Amino acid sequence: MAKLTINDNHELNRIEPEIYGHFSEHLGRCIYEGLYVGENSDIPNVNGMRSDVVEALKEMQIPMLRWPGGCFADEYHWKDGIGEKSKRKKMINTHWGGVIEDNSFGTHEYFELCRQLGCKTYVNGNVGSGTVAEMSEWVEYMTFKGVSPMADLRKENGHEEAWTVDFFGVGNENWGCGGHMTPEYYGNEYRRYQTYVRNYDPDHPIKKVCGGPNVDDYHWTEGVLKTCFDHLPEDYHGSMDYLSLHYYTHPEGWIEKGSATEFDEETWYKTLKKTLWMETLIKNHSAIIDQYDPDKKIGLSVDEWGTWFTVEPGTNPGFLYQQNTLRDALVAGINLNIFNKHSDRVRMACIAQMVNVLQSVILTEGPKMVKTPTYHVFHMYRHHQGAMLLDSALTGVNETGIGEWQVPEITESVSRKDGIITITLNNLSTKDSKELDVILTGKDSYELVEANIVTSDDIHTYNTFEEPEKLTEEKLSGVSVNKNTLKVTLPAASVVEIRIK
Ligand code: AHR
Numbered sequence: 001m002a003k004l005t006i007n008d009n010h011e012l013n014r015i016e017p018e019i020y021g022h023f024s025e026h027l028g029r030c031i032y033e034g035l036y037v038g039e040n041s042d043i044p045n046v047n048g049m050r051s052d053v054v055e056a057l058k059e060m061q062i063p064m065l066r067w068p069g070g071c072f073a074d075e076y077h078w079k080d081g082i083g084e085k086s087k088r089k090k091m092i093n094t095h096w097g098g099v100i101e102d103n104s105f106g107t108h109e110y111f112e113l114c115r116q117l118g119c120k121t122y123v124n125g126n127v128g129s130g131t132v133a134e135m136s137e138w139v140e141y142m143t144f145k146g147v148s149p150m151a152d153l154r155k156e157n158g159h160e161e162a163w164t165v166d167f168f169g170v171g172n173e174n175w176g177c178g179g180h181m182t183p184e185y186y187g188n189e190y191r192r193y194q195t196y197v198r199n200y201d202p203d204h205p206i207k208k209v210c211g212g213p214n215v216d217d218y219h220w221t222e223g224v225l226k227t228c229f230d231h232l233p234e235d236y237h238g239s240m241d242y243l244s245l246h247y248y249t250h251p252e253g254w255i256e257k258g259s260a261t262e263f264d265e266e267t268w269y270k271t272l273k274k275t276l277w278m279e280t281l282i283k284n285h286s287a288i289i290d291q292y293d294p295d296k297k298i299g300l301s302v303d304e305w306g307t308w309f310t311v312e313p314g315t316n317p318g319f320l321y322q323q324n325t326l327r328d329a330l331v332a333g334i335n336l337n338i339f340n341k342h343s344d345r346v347r348m349a350c351i352a353q354m355v356n357v358l359q360s361v362i363l364t365e366g367p368k369m370v371k372t373p374t375y376h377v378f379h380m381y382r383h384h385q386g387a388m389l390l391d392s393a394l395t396g397v398n399e400t401g402i403g404e405w406q407v408p409e410i411t412e413s414v415s416r417k418d419g420i421i422t423i424t425l426n427n428l429s430t431k432d433s434k435e436l437d438v439i440l441t442g443k444d445s446y447e448l449v450e451a452n453i454v455t456s457d458d459i460h461t462y463n464t465f466e467e468p469e470k471l472t473e474e475k476l477s478g479v480s481v482n483k484n485t486l487k488v489t490l491p492a493a494s495v496v497e498i499r500i501k
Pocket of ligand 1: 187
């Protein structure tokens with residue numbers, strides 16, 4: 001019998017809300033069409049931001065939004081994206097389809113979007129093709145309250161008040177599209193660039209993100225940290241708040257990644273097995289970080305993750321547009337449970353990208369919008385944001401799968417906020433439902449608050465613009481609570497949230 005034991009007398013650490021963060025890049029139809037349609041659009045908008053998308057993201061409780069890239073960030077020159085729109089310099093978006101970027105969405109528009117969303121800001125700076133002065137001036141432009149050349153320029157451009165930059169990325173993937181640097185070279189560049197990311201607002205110090213490894217590149221993690229930490233004063237920690245980690249799930253190879261919607265059962269398990277590897281990556285990179293930062297002052301920021309499939313047939317290959325099925329819901333549920341479980345070190349994460357690109361929570365087509373299965377998982381899991389992780393463990397859980405692609409039948413994580421315990425569970429099996437007993441050790445009896453589920457009889461189910469609600473969050477019936485024991489049957493291929501008090 002599968003059993004989940006929750007020691008609810010034992011709170012481990014806070015699950016930072018930013019683990020549920022998102023990523024918006026100037027890539028395909030993410031920014032333009034997906035988020036920003038301009039003030040003169042027929043699509044309902046507020047200051048150019050489409051209202052349907054903003055409303056949906058607020059309902060999902062988006063805590064933080066990273067911008068402007070990705071690879072785009074290391075080619076982005078922020079001064080091209082301010083001032084009178086018609087006069088803004090155009091550029092070629094060399095990474096993503098070679099299209100002309102007209103810079104009509106720039107710094108002011110990003111902060112307006114975050115204002116409407118009510119979320120924290122994560123701006124990614126340009127190390128690859130930018131200068132220290134450019135980065136330093138951007139920070140002054142955004143955050144300096146007094147009289148200064150950049151603050152005055154911001155005011156001339158219509159924004160009197162300084163904005164709050166919560167997180168600032170010092171380059172992106174500098175081992176690859178961000179400059180093809182060696183870890184030691186980047187480590188030195190990080191030290192130099194971050195020095196000039198000044199904290200002008202003592203009430204809101206900017207948290208700095210150092211560019212971390214690609215997948216299992218432990219050499220990068222070691223090389224960057226060694227370079228940054230050697231011979232430095234004790235207070236060096238203040239200059240690096242996060243180290244990033246990027247890992248995407250693509251079931252087949254890097255070139256032919258596999259279809260988002262057409263896959264067999266073996267590929268289902270292969271996808272989930274590859275997703276589960278995230279835990280190993282976090283453990284191994286954390287072990288290296290522990291050597292430099294045993295007190296865990298530096299957070300791991302998994303600021304690019306999610307599925308990456310072959311683009312939807314008939315769409316621009318440079319736009320990376322893909323559909324999103326029940327399989328993506330499981331990928332989201334598994335990853336988020338892993339992040340929760342390791343939230344002593346993982347303090348931030350961004351699924352890529354929020355709208356119309358890889359594992360998006362929202363897809364749009366003209367005035368139409370659909371919430372993907374991944375959206376519904378984020379909506380259910382929102383209760384973990386800012387909650388305390390509880391000590392929990394599964395027993396009696398076997399492996400399931402096909403051939404070499406064996407995965408645990410269930411994954412879980414548990415937290416408590418405002419006296420309510422949230423349990424999130426995934427049944428990874430394509431066919432078998434699973435009975436689970438949940439035993440709580442904190443008090444004699446509990447009562448059910450709510451139980452929700454994302455599932456379907458067909459693992460390929462996805463939402464279309466014609467049928468936007470084929471797969472949504474539904475109420476889960478049949479959960480019984482008797483004293484300190486809860487019984488639930490997890491349907492095959494499901495993501496479940498149970499809340500009790
Ligand atoms: O998400 C697409 C790209 O993947 C990002 O721009 C880049 O950072 C990563 O390689």
